[in-house]
Amino acid sequence: MKPVVMRSINDATGQRCVDILGTDGGAYWSECRRDPEDAHGWRRLDAPRxxxxxxxxxxxxxxxxxxxxRMESDG
Structure with a gap:
């Protein structure tokens, strides 16, 4: 089964997010970023964990x- 984004958590700038992915094998997370000057959209920073x-x-x-x-949840 292809991973499905169950939830996307954005930072305060809207330029980073963490996607929570669901599969038959459990849940994973991956951090992503986007650059306003780049029309590509979101890019994964690493493999899903x-x-x-x-x-x-x-x-x-x-x-x-x-x-x-961590910083946003402490505030």
Whole structure:
């Protein structure tokens, strides 16, 4: 099964996001970015990380690993 984006969490600038992906094998997360001057759209910064048991577990793992998510959740 192809991964399906279950949730996309954007940073305050709208130039970075974390996608939570769902497959038959569990949930994964991947950080993405976009550049306003580039018409390409979103680009993945790394391979999806996981698997995690569910969406909540993937979000918590991403929050612990992605700097801007930690900073925004502390505020």
């Amino acid at each position: 996981g698997p995690y048991a569910d969406e909540t577990a993937a979000v918590l793992a991403a929050r612990g690993a992605v700097g801007w998510m």
